[in-house]
Amino acid sequence: MAHHRRRPTLALLLTGLMLLLVLATSAPSGNWARPVEGEDDGIDLLRRAAETSRVTAYDGVQSVAVRSAGTLATERAEVRHRPGEGTGYAEVTTRNAVAGRSLVVGPTSSARPDERVLESLEHNYRVTRAGSDTVAGRTAEVVDARRGDGSVAGRFWVDERTSLPLRRDVLDATGEVTHSVRFVTLAVGDDTGTLPGSSGETGHWRNTLSPRERTRLERRGWTLPERISWNLPLVDARSKRTTDGRVVHLSYSDGLSIVSVFVQRGQLGHESVGTTSGMRPVVEGGGTIYVDDSGQSRRMWESGGFVYTVLADAPPEMTGTVVGALPDPDGSGFWARVWRGFERLGSRIADMAGR
Amino acid sequence: MEHLGERLSALVDGELGHAERDRALAHLASCETCRFEAEMLRRLKRRLHGLDGPEPSTDLMGRLSALKESSTGEPPLGPPAGPSGGHGPLGTHPSLGSSRPIGGGLPGTPHGGHPAAEPEPARGPVRRSATPLSLLRPPWGRTRYAVAGASVVALALGTAFVAGDEREGAPVVRPALEQYEVEHAVVSGQAPDLGPPEGDEGGGQRALDGQAPDDAATPR
Known part of the structure; x- marks a missing residue:
């Protein structure tokens, strides 16, 4: 009898184990579905490269290529970095040219969110060393960032002699380069040249937005998420006062690409998005979003009294993820207008309560 | 002959005593004037009773x-x-x-x-x-x-509905795209696009070459 009594218990146990097995195997298994575990023997080299790029003087020509419609659109600029002074960028001038456009980024140590980007990279990919190569005539150590399925999502080249970052590529699932930043020429250690004078372009926004300030703005109706998705955390937040009011710049990164989100109060008028900016209106879900994919991905729309502008040198799916996580564009129907009115009233009440 | 006067009203209202009432009735029997007046008083009283509130x-x-x-x-x-x-x-x-x-x-x-x-x-x-x-x-x-x-x-x-009017909400703004692009490039650790303004297609280094730039240049 005891033998018969155990059979149902055993059957239940086996059923439970089978259920657990089914659940485990049916979990999302896409390339981006979960963090990649394993030894990251290349992350230290990348951290050293980030630090070196701040404390080492160098001059060079940098090339930035972005894939769009099957081709790579390439821009080049002269780069001059002087520790303690900043980094200057200037238009590459042709022979006998009088002057080009230029700008200078100050020497703030927080100019780039390198550490948080590297943390995201370490979390999302397996970062391993992958031999050596040559970039700009210099021997470089290669570091691969691999997805869960083992495919390469990004590749870094680090100067073997100075540890300066020489090149980085972002690859899509088919292995094609979608975004590439590389030095075409590079001279290290010669700090005799001076930084170019700025031609009027504003440099880096120095006003870092603290978490407390970001929370305060969120209570007043701003949408400033801490994380877009599991692999896209906020790595940097800044703000700047303009003639149109405060503009907040949020940067989200998976470790390879950075997606910038600019948020400001206001709405778009006919004069806001002209044909000169190259953006075309696309109606989605009753609202209008302005799109430009001729090179860098750009999106712009209004929602609930705020204007969102997204800039990305990233795979299209990442740009779509960021846009989808932000408020939908305002609709134009009756209920859309009523809903917009409720949002505005709520925002005003929150403003008054926050004062 | 003395007429009833005020006593006539008391008679109609039934407020006179027996003796007084007998004297008044005796007077009415002989006085045409008082009899007529008594009849008018009674009619008036009945009409008042007939009035609705x-x-x-x-x-x-x-x-x-x-x-x-x-x-x-x-x-x-x-x-x-x-x-x-x-x-x-x-x-x-x-x-x-x-x-x-x-x-x-x-x-x-x-x-x-x-x-x-x-x-x-x-x-x-x-x-x-x-x-x-x-x-x-x-x-x-x-x-x-x-x-x-x-x-x-x-x-x-x-x-x-009124508050949701597009014209009544936040002010119309023009996002500074060029400034945003520079800011994005700097945070991304890459050179910003400093090419010529749009419309000047003759200058600058923008190229659509179909592949990543080669390493034609040599280090100094």
């Missing part, structure tokens, strides 16, 4: 019935009916609703000749129109709440 408003009746209903729990009824017979003078009844005079109109004038003085047959206790009022009251209460709710919803939707 002021009709209370339906709202007042409803509230009075509700008061009674809430205090006693009894079904709403009309005011207590007074004694019939037409002997009660105006204002002598306990409640306003019962102040209607009971009794017919003047002889020969069944309708009283006045819209407010329509005589009412004096046949037992009269039940007022309390039942129709009680039937009306609950639907009015529900309708009142429904109308109030609908008004609040309409007001909220109307306010939101």
Whole structure:
């Protein structure tokens, strides 16, 4: 009898184990579905490269290529970095040219969110060393960032002699380069040249937005998420006062690409998005979003009294993820207008309560 | 001969004593003038009795019935009916609703000749129109709440509709795309696009070469 009594218990146990097995195997298994575990023997080299790029003087020509419609659109600029002074960028001038456009980024140590980007990279990919190569005539150590399925999502080249970052590529699932930043020429250690004078372009926004300030703005109706998705955390937040009011710049990164989100109060008028900016209106879900994919991905729309502008040198799916996580564009129907009115009233009440 | 004068009114009202009444009646038998005046006084008194009292408003009746209903729990009824017979003078009844005079109109004038003085047959206790009022009251209460709710919803939707006007919201802005691109490039650790302004296609280094830039240049 005891033998018969155990059979149902055993059957239940086996059923439970089978259920657990089914659940485990049916979990999302896409390339981006979960963090990649394993030894990251290349992350230290990348951290050293980030630090070196701040404390080492160098001059060079940098090339930035972005894939769009099957081709790579390439821009080049002269780069001059002087520790303690900043980094200057200037238009590459042709022979006998009088002057080009230029700008200078100050020497703030927080100019780039390198550490948080590297943390995201370490979390999302397996970062391993992958031999050596040559970039700009210099021997470089290669570091691969691999997805869960083992495919390469990004590749870094680090100067073997100075540890300066020489090149980085972002690859899509088919292995094609979608975004590439590389030095075409590079001279290290010669700090005799001076930084170019700025031609009027504003440099880096120095006003870092603290978490407390970001929370305060969120209570007043701003949408400033801490994380877009599991692999896209906020790595940097800044703000700047303009003639149109405060503009907040949020940067989200998976470790390879950075997606910038600019948020400001206001709405778009006919004069806001002209044909000169190259953006075309696309109606989605009753609202209008302005799109430009001729090179860098750009999106712009209004929602609930705020204007969102997204800039990305990233795979299209990442740009779509960021846009989808932000408020939908305002609709134009009756209920859309009523809903917009409720949002505005709520925002005003929150403003008054926050004062 | 001395006429009755003030005593004539007391006679008609039945306020004289027996002796005084006998003397007055004896005088009436011989005095045509006083007899005529007594008859006129009696007619006037009957006509006054035939006049109807002021009709209370339906709202007042409803509230009075509700008061009674809430205090006693009894079904709403009309005011207590007074004694019939037409002997009660105006204002002598306990409640306003019962102040209607009971009794017919003047002889020969069944309708009283006045819209407010329509005589009412004096046949037992009269039940007022309390039942129709009680039937009306609950639907009015529900309708009142429904109308109030609908008004609040309409007001909220109307306010939101006005506030949601695109022209009335936040000011129209023009995002500084060029500045944003520079900011994005700097945070991304890459050179910003410093090429010529759009429309100047002749200069700059922008190229669509279909592949990543090669390492044509050599390090210094």
